[in-house]
Amino acid sequence: MKDFLKLIRIENLVMIALMQIIVRYTFLNFAGLIHGFSDLNYALLIIATICIAAAGYIINDIYDVEVDYINKPDRVYVRKTISEKMAFNWYFALNIIGVGIGVYLSNQVNRSAVAAIFVICSALLYVYSNGLKQIPLVGNAIIAFLASTSIIVIILFNIFPYMFGFNNDQMTNMMHFLLQYAVMAFLINFAREMVKTIENYEGDQACGISTSATYFGINPTKILISLTLAGLLGFLIYFIYNNLFHLTYVIMYFLVAIFTPILFVIIKLIQAKEKSDFSFISKLLKVIMLTMMFSITAIVLLSN
Template sequence: MHILHLIRYKNILLIILVQLLIRFALFEPFHIDVKLDTLHFFLLILTTICIAAAGNIINDIYDIETDTINKPDKMIVGKLISEQAAFNLFLALNIIGVGLGFYLSHSIEKSPFFTIFVLISATLYIYASFLKHKPLIGNIVISVLVAMSILIVGIFDLIPAITEVNQSTQITFFKILVDYAVFAFLINLVRELIKDIEDVNGDYNAKMNTLPIAIGRDRARYVAFFISLMPILAVIYYIVTYLYKQQIAIGYFLIFVLGPLLYSSIKIYNATTKKQYHHISTGYKVIMLLGMLSLLLYPFILK
């Protein structure tokens, strides 16, 4: 059970859910040409979650000092699992993930795609050991990697299946994935900033230089508030541009995506305590889930 918490199983389950939704709620109902058969698609999911889990582990290893202050009751590495055991698990998951990525790249005859997994794995390590300490840069990098967990399905399943006949359709559906990846990037970016504000005391004692340490808690809150407006504007644009004739979809996005986004932005603007920031961070997790569940609506949107 400790290992499940170490790899942040809730985040892992969200990745699995999103990739399954893309394949079986977005691609299959429209009979989109895909490159991976069912077995290889599940290997792609396994590859993604192995590398993501490894990234979560190395992040916790480097966060031992800050976690003793920020969340001592939730510490796992150094308390419930030894640092050496955690590092061994990190290595094992990386080897499995990158190895499967190598196999998948060759199976679809796109050998250079293997470098994507190597770069993601390396970036997760660099983020945990170095970039996380830098104002805003680390937040942006980890948010890009979150977005990649969506785009990777298109890269391995849609792009290799493009022909002269289906090119227009394949590109259309890849653009849908890009839209969701941008949404995931923005939501995660706001959440990362909120977490930095929430954890400012432990990060300061560990001599990190996150955004709230560099410019102050209040200024960082205003930055987070400003960025939180971007997904709101993006969702409004999406509704007005693509969903204006789909009442079910409009209702879902207004109630379950736009409403929570507006609520969270207001909360950011008025937040002052660690408890309030934690509440906002949890809220953005829920918004991410609700946003991805909207993939179930596409049989109605594109009918």
């Protein structure tokens, strides 16, 4: 069980669930938008999201066994403690559960088409693992987009079905607000995925795998990461100016917990040379993802 939880990256799944819980019980609750979609349905939405994500981690590890023996030999589970057949069985089961719940929920909100988001995510995770990950930048962008869909599904199931003439402006504003968080999630995950290509450079190069780092080189990839993070800083300024300009304490939170750490990451990235340096940067970006998630709570609490 312990190795299975590691295989599905339980800590990442907890982060996804935590983010969706924060959005539900702080932002949506504050905006009065939780009455149409029940708590039970929202719990099912979280389960569907993490099932699809877990399936993605499994299929990625199945196809990455050889290179993982070089990049992270202590974190290889498929073929060692979990058979490839069992891994495939879990992959199919989790996808069926995730897509099945998505279809059920889409019928609950009378928007059957929105279930397609789960099918699209499942298909993208498969083709990513089976080839697209070897297309420099494209593979990184796919994973970053999929990370942002954990926010997009909230819009599709909690806001979009409840847009009517009398509340169209309010719902549109809420949708735009969350979409801006989806953009920030995309940018920080895109940067982190490129950092991981440098971290895994040795194994990827040995196995002839084309990634941002092996294709462009480590220094050009560092420049691309820095530009992405600079773009995120620019977007943060835009976001603060348009949404939080009158909230002094919230702005202070963004400056201390998000803006300054990103600047620190850029500085560390310029100085980074060893694999351990890039591993530290990757972990730091993960921490910034957490502070970015909790910024939604900060906005709600500090704006009262």
